[in-house]
Amino acid sequence: MTLEITLSLVKNLITEQFPQWAHLPIKPVEVSGWDNRTFYLGTEMSIRLPSAQCYAAKVQIEQKWLPILAPHLSFRIPKPLAMGQPSKNYHFNWSIYRWIEGKNANILTIDESHLKHIALQLAQFLNELHKIDPTDGPLAGPHNFYRGGSLQVYDSETRSALSQLQDFINVEAAKSVWKKALSSRWDKSPVWIHGDLSAGNILIKDNQLTAVIDFGGMGIGDPACDLVIAWTFLKNESRKAFKTCVDLDSETWARARGWALWKALITLVPLKNKTNLEALKQKNIIEEIISET
Template sequence: MISIELAKKLIDHQFPEYADLPITSVEQQGHDNHTYRLGDALLIRMPTAEAYALKVPKEHALLPKLAAHLSINIPTPIKMGAPSKDFPYPFSIYKWLDGQSANLVHIDEDALDCIAVQLAIFLKELQNIDGVDGPEPGQHNWWRGDHVSVYDKGARKQIANLENIIDHKACLHLWENACATSWKQAPVWIHGDFSSGNILINDNKLSGVIDFGGMGIGDPACDLVIAWTFLKGKSQEIFKQAMGLDADTWTRARGWALWKATFELCYIKEKDSAAAAFQKSIINSVINERASVL
């Protein structure tokens, strides 16, 4: 089991130059990785399974190249630890980035409107990166950036399993419309897991974007899901207009949001819980939204 004690043991054995630094847990641990602060300026990030460990060398190789093209802070790799008898996967030491995950802070409407613009600027900068080769979608990033139909079987099964609590006909209609469109331009850089948990906020402003394990080259629609999972009302419209993308791309984005929300809802046992209500609200938003160039 990953713990502070294990993190300290790995640091002591592989990076003794950091052995005297205190190790503390972050406010909330992620699913794919566990993170601990290492002193004031560093952090240690440890994948929780082999599939997530595939992302470690990718991030170390590519993040410094991407950072040169971005105005928003992203993780800076410092060291990569090797698999060992104590921990079977590679792990990372990164520079610490100030800020709290957006899902852990209260953000007022005015600040959210400004953050929507900053999120769009980040994504457009990322999408406009040229001259840096990246991986195509695949197992390494759970096919983010691929055509949304890569999850066709799963999406249809999820919708069928939820037919008693969602408008399954409207969901299928949206899903089929999304699958009927495609990205007709050159593939672009994507983050791959652009969610509120991976967005850092400091002083009511976007201060950083983290967890690039899902990055790759492909269709940008998957990164637009943030419009429904984090933004709302005016901020949502500001974000959509700032992105300047075509109606088909937004339809695929709604398809990605539908797939993810139905996936999450299927695994929530208490279908009347607040967590379930949040996923239902995402589903209702994407199936009721008018497809247009926004």
């Protein structure tokens, strides 16, 4: 159950805990995420509050690890400035970050030539992330919905979704993708993962990748989950460029197809109208995943 996080609540939290910033204007951002509600704090900072208890554990992980990762990356990531404490009216930790300029990629129309360049930048980001020392990094678990862990966690959910979509997708082909994804494991040392690398969590400015945000799913483990963006955001030549430049093997890409398939299936199943734009988008993702096997 998500919380109602009002402007009045946020203003009170700032006044109570960070009075040095109480004079600054606060307003909600134009596009806020599901896991967190985000507000401007003046013109140079943002306030980010978990929308439910299941997302709250991510706050301290981000506060600890983002400053450690940042120096090793060519692209900006959120910079924590302060951590708010639970209060009478809001029971979780929350964060204040330095504001990063840019537009979420999921609200932009990007032509193929620029998309290919962004794909190469995303590949660079992942290659750099994977080289950072993972010592003592957080392992996959409930806090990040097992990103970086085994897809086996979602086996029953995936099979249930497939049984409900017999009339809408090629279920047998999808089962083959899923079986192949489950047949291999990441047998190398764990690497850092973002955990939710999606169009909504990358910022674009002047047709360039300017930042990667929302590291709530971060951890160490199998990097396959971060490759899902190849199907959810990239296409055609940009997808090929991304796959060529990310330094990972074919079995990791097979697991990536499994992660992408799972996500598309669980998004498609609850949609009552299987012909609306969102349903057609998910069906297209599934078809493209299947076509690559």
